[in-house]
Amino acid sequence: MQLEEMAVRSWLTPNKGHLFQIVPKGKTFYGLINCAPPFDPNTPLGADPREKSILEVNDPPPGVSMNSRIMDLTRNQLWEVLGQIDNNADFANQYVVVQIVPGKDT
Numbered sequence: 001m002q003l004e005e006m007a008v009r010s011w012l013t014p015n016k017g018h019l020f021q022i023v024p025k026g027k028t029f030y031g032l033i034n035c036a037p038p039f040d041p042n043t044p045l046g047a048d049p050r051e052k053s054i055l056e057v058n059d060p061p062p063g064v065s066m067n068s069r070i071m072d073l074t075r076n077q078l079w080e081v082l083g084q085i086d087n088n089a090d091f092a093n094q095y096v097v098v099q100i101v102p103g104k105d106t
Contacts (some may be wrong), residue, residue, distance in 0.1 A: 018074040020055075022063050027066075031057040033072070033079075033097070052082065056092040064095065067099070078102070 029047045034054040057064070064070070068081040078100040085094040 005077060016091075020057075020079075021071045021073055022061065023069040023071050023078070025063055027061040027063060028073070029059065029061050031055050051098065053079075053097050054085070054094040055081075055097045056080070056082050057095070058092060060093050060095075069100065070097070 017032045019027045020031055066081055066083050070079050079097040080100050082096040082098055
């Protein structure tokens with residue numbers, strides 16, 4: 001295992017990183033949010049002007065897919081999954097997410 005992979009996996013183990021919960025299904029998992037994605041992903045309805053982030057998860061639970069909503073229980077923030085980044089060379093599962101602002105996006 002490479003040093004970088006070991007470092008990221010250590011963040012994604014239980015009690016490390018942020019605890020997320022799929023809304024409303026209730027399944028929980030650990031992950032990390034990177035706030036600056038390197039690109040603007042294509043979405044079915046065209047470009048999305050909202051700021052996007054990358055959620056990295058070691059072992060995502062079933063049910064995390066496009067348009068899933070997940071709650072960051074550590075920061076009490078709601079996020080919506082816009083898509084998944086498929087990279088076979090990366091050991092982490094990556095999702096493009098956008099923060100949902102209560103009262104504005106709901």
